[in-house]
Amino acid sequence: DKGGHKHFMAKEIAEQPHVIAEAIRHYLPVEEDAVRLPGGGVDFSGVERLTMVACGTAYYACVTAKYWFEQIARLPVEVDIASEFRYREPPIPGKTLALFVSQSGETADTLAALRYCQEKADKILSVVNVSESSIARESDLALPIFAGPEIGVASTKAFTCQLTVLLALALKAACDRGHLSAEGMAEYATAIRGLPNVLSSALEQNDAIRLAAQKVSEARDVLFLGRGLMFPLALEGALKLKEISYIHAEAYASGELKHGPIALIDKNMPVVVLTPKDALFDKSVSNMQEVLARKGKVLMISDQNGIDEAGDDVWCAIRMPRVKEALTPILYAIPAQLLAYHTAVAKGTDVDQPRNLAKSVTVE
Ligand code: M6R
Numbered sequence: 001d002k003g004g005h006k007h008f009m010a011k012e013i014a015e016q017p018h019v020i021a022e023a024i025r026h027y028l029p030v031e032e033d034a035v036r037l038p039g040g041g042v043d044f045s046g047v048e049r050l051t052m053v054a055c056g057t058a059y060y061a062c063v064t065a066k067y068w069f070e071q072i073a074r075l076p077v078e079v080d081i082a083s084e085f086r087y088r089e090p091p092i093p094g095k096t097l098a099l100f101v102s103q104s105g106e107t108a109d110t111l112a113a114l115r116y117c118q119e120k121a122d123k124i125l126s127v128v129n130v131s132e133s134s135i136a137r138e139s140d141l142a143l144p145i146f147a148g149p150e151i152g153v154a155s156t157k158a159f160t161c162q163l164t165v166l167l168a169l170a171l172k173a174a175c176d177r178g179h180l181s182a183e184g185m186a187e188y189a190t191a192i193r194g195l196p197n198v199l200s201s202a203l204e205q206n207d208a209i210r211l212a213a214q215k216v217s218e219a220r221d222v223l224f225l226g227r228g229l230m231f232p233l234a235l236e237g238a239l240k241l242k243e244i245s246y247i248h249a250e251a252y253a254s255g256e257l258k259h260g261p262i263a264l265i266d267k268n269m270p271v272v273v274l275t276p277k278d279a280l281f282d283k284s285v286s287n288m289q290e291v292l293a294r295k296g297k298v299l300m301i302s303d304q305n306g307i308d309e310a311g312d313d314v315w316c317a318i319r320m321p322r323v324k325e326a327l328t329p330i331l332y333a334i335p336a337q338l339l340a341y342h343t344a345v346a347k348g349t350d351v352d353q354p355r356n357l358a359k360s361v362t363v364e
Contacts, residue, residue, distance in 0.1 A: 006345070007152065007341075007345075007351045007352050008151040008152040008352045009152035009154055009156060009244070009337075009341055009351050009352055010341060010351075012150055012151070012152050012156045012157045013156050013157070013203070013334070013337050013338060013341060014203060015148070015157055016156070016157050016160050016199050016203075016334065017195075017196040017197070017199040017200045017203070018196070019146060019147045019148055019157050019160075019161055020160055020161060020164050020195055020196055020199060020330070021195075021196040022146040023145055023146045023147075023161050023164045023165055024164060024192055024193060024195065024196070026038075026144075026146060027164070027165060027168040028168060028189050028192055028193065030193070033182070033185055033186040033189045034175070034185060034189075035168045035169070035171050035172040035175070035185075037141070037143065037169075037172065038141070038142075038143065038144070039141050040141070041141070041172075042097070042123060042125065042141060042172070043176055044073065044075065044097070044172065044173035044176035044177055045176045045177055045178075046095060047075065047095055047096075047097045047122070047173070048076070048093070048094075048095035048096065049075070049076050049077070049078065049093060049095065049096045049097070050069055050075050050076070050077045050078070050096070050097050050098075050099060050173075051077075051078045051079075051080070051090075051092065051096055051097070051098045051099065051117070051121070052065060052066065052077065052078070052079045052080070052098075052099045052100075052101065053079075053080050053081075053082050053085045053098070053099070053100055053101075053110060053113045053114075053117075054081075054082060054100060054101040054102060054107075054110055055081060055082050055083065055102075055107050055109055055110055055361065056155070056239065057103075057155040057158070057159050057236060057239065057240075058101040058102050058103060058107075058110070058155070058158075058159075058162060059079070059081055059082075059101075060159070060232050060233075060235050060236040060239070061101055061127075061159055061162040061163050061166060061232075062079045062099075062101055062166075063079050063231075063232035063235065064163055064166070064229060064232040064233065064329045065077075065079075065163070065166035065167070065169075065170060066079045067228065067229050067232075068166065068167055068170035068326060069170045069173060072170050072171065072173075072174045072179065072180065072326065073170050073171075073173035073174035073176075073177055073179055073180075074174075074177060074179050075173055075177065078090075080113075081109075082100075082107065082109035082110040082112070082113040083109040083364065085113045085116070086109060086112045086113045086116055089116075092117060092120035092121050094122065095122055096120075096121045096122055097121065097122055097123050097125060098114070098117040098120075098121035098123070098124050098125070099124075099125045099126070099127065099169075100113065100114045100124070100125070100126045100127070100135055100139065101126070101127045101128075101162055101166070102126065102127075102128055102129075102133070102135050103128070103129045103130070103145075103147075103150060103155055103158040103162075104128075104129070104130055104133060104359070104360040105126070105128040105129070105130040105131075105132075105133020105134060105135040105136050106130070106133050106134055106135070106360050106362050107135070107360065107361050107362070108361060108362050108363055108364045109361075109364055110135060111134050111135055111138070112364075114126070114135060114138055114139065115138070118138070123140050123141070124138070124139040124140045124141075125139055125140065125141050125142075125143065126139040126141075126142045126143065127142075127143045127145060127162055127165050127166060127169075128142055128143070128144060128145065129144070129145050129147050129150065129158050129161070131144050143165050143169070145158060145161035145162055145164070145165050146161060147161040150359075151352065151359075152351070152352045153243070153244075153352060153353060153354055153357050153358070153359050154240055154243055154244050154337075154340065154341075154351075154354070156240075156333075156337045159236065159333055160199075160330050160333050160334075163329055163330045163333070164192070164195070164330060167192070167326065167327075167330070168192075171185060171188055187324075188324070188326070191323065191324040191326075191327055192327065194323075195323075195327060195330060195331070198321050198323055198327075198331055199330070199331065199334060201321050202320055202321060202331055202334040202335065203334060203338075205318055205319065205320070205334075205335060205338070206338060208318055208319075209318055209335055209338040209339055209342055210338075210342040211316075212299055212316045212318065212339065212342075213338075213339055213341075213342030213343040213345075213346055214342075214346055215270070215297075215315070215316070216241075216247070216270050216299070216339065216343045217245065217247075217343045217346035217347050219247060219268065219269070219270045220247065220248065220268070221247070221248045221249070221250070221264070221269060222238070222241060222247055222248070222249040222250075222269075222270045222271070222272065223249070223250055223251070223252065223261060223264065223265075223269060223270070223271045223272070223296075224237045224238045224241075224249060224250070224251040224252070224271075224272045224274070224336075225251070225252055225253075225254045225257065225271060225272070225273050225274070225284075225287060225288070225291075226251070226253070226254060226273070226274040226275070226284070227253060227254045227255060227275075227280040227283060227284045227287075228278070228279070228280045229278075229325070229326070229328055229329045230274040230275060230276070230280075230284070230328065230329070230332065231251070231253045231254075232329065233274055233328075233329045233332050233333060233336060234251035234252070234253075234272070234274055235251040236333065236336060237249075237251065237272060237274070237336035237339070237340070238250055238251040240336060240337055240339075240340035241339065241340040241343060243340075243354050243357060244340055244341070244343075244344040244349060244351050244354050245340060245343040245344040245347050245349060246347070246349060246354075246355075247343065247347075254273075254283070254284050254287035254288075255283070255287070257287050257290060257291070258290065262290060262291075262294070265291055265294040265295075265296040266294065266295060266296070267295040267296075267297070268297075269296050269297065270296075270297045270298075270299055270315070271288075271291045271296045271297065271298050271299065272299045272301065272336075272339070273287075273288045273291070273298055273299070273300050273301065273302075273314075274301050274332050274336070275288070275300065275301070275302050275306060276302055276303055276306060276320065276322070276323075276325070276328045276332065277302060277303055277305040277306040277309070277322070278325045278328065279325065281306060281309075281310075285309075285310045288300065288310065288314075292313050292314070297315040297316075298313075298314040298315050298316075299314070299315055299316045299317075299318070299339075300314040300316070300317045300318070301317075301318045301320060301332060301335050301336075302317065302318075302319070302320065303319065303320050303321065303322045304319055304322070305322070307319055318335050320332060320334075320335065
């Protein structure tokens with residue numbers, strides 16, 4: 001049942017305020033300003049290293065979480081793609097916590113990577129949507145994301161729910177390791193509880209994004225740029241666009257622009273710049289100006305302050321609400337998903353069942 005939407009993907013994008021609220025209810029119950037984990041939970045105080053492994057969109061959720069765990073919890077993190085990790089035979093030092101993220105819980109490479117870590121890591125954690133899955137069963141602690149069934153091949157609500165759970169976990173780690181005061185934690189909890197409303201207002205940009213997508217649908221290649229927490233989101237935005245619209249899309253950390261990809265910029269190249277007015281805004285804008293100077297078509301996704309300050313010469317600007325900096329990836333996922341969706345619809349591709357792809361990759 002598509003609930004009145006044209007595609008499952010549209011329905012699943014629209015469901016995000018609701019499913020995220022569900023995840024928040026479980027991990028940050030209102031009666032306490034602390035993270036609550038299922039089962040025996042996990043204590044991060046003695047953990048020396050976190051290894052996160054996944055594929056595709058789940059991998060980009062891990063790359064985002066690396067920034068959180070490092071910055072908020074001061075925990076060293078390694079992130080890897082499951083198909084590389086499993087054959088590399090990486091050493092797993094003692095006091096390592098291994099974390100596997102998978103919507104389906106059945107991805108063959110992720111499961112193999114998990115099995116590689118059994119007996120080596122101190123503890124195996126998973127973040128899954130399907131609680132009865134192999135990955136959930138074979139881990140010491142499975143953290144459900146409460147996204148509900150995801151039918152569209154392009155992962156949307158699972159991604160933002162994965163991010164929400166991973167952020168809660170990073171906050172738990174920060175508290176356990178003495179890097180976050182009760183006051184700081186309460187501040188995060190309040191901001192996170194505001195997310196469902198914030199995501200709803202991001203969804204109101206649907207029409208503006210549909211218009212931008214009309215133009216993007218004519219492009220052959222699209223570049224996504226972001227810095228800090230917006231870099232993994234740029235990767236996710238590019239994946240989403242290529243998988244359902246079949247437009248070639250690539251993402252770069254903005255600072256890498258002049259190390260190669262700037263050679264691609266011309267008047268035919270749409271460049272999606274993800275840049276909330278955060279600590280890295282000025283850096284990001286100076287990269288954006290390098291694109292504008294070469295007549296690149298900039299689609300700027302920012303907040304009102306960011307657009308007021310730097311949005312004058314852009315091709316198109318999409319306005320997001322303002323949130324606490326750590327939460328921006330969860331919010332900016334919405335315009336990235338909507339842009340891919342409307343571009344695919346404009347091109348007339350099979351949005352829910354893109355060619356050559358399966359929802360769950362159970363063979364390598
Ligand atoms: O079920 P999983 O989360 O383990 O799946 C991982 C990837 O196959 C998946 O995220 C894939 O990249 C999506 N089609 C992306 O939209």
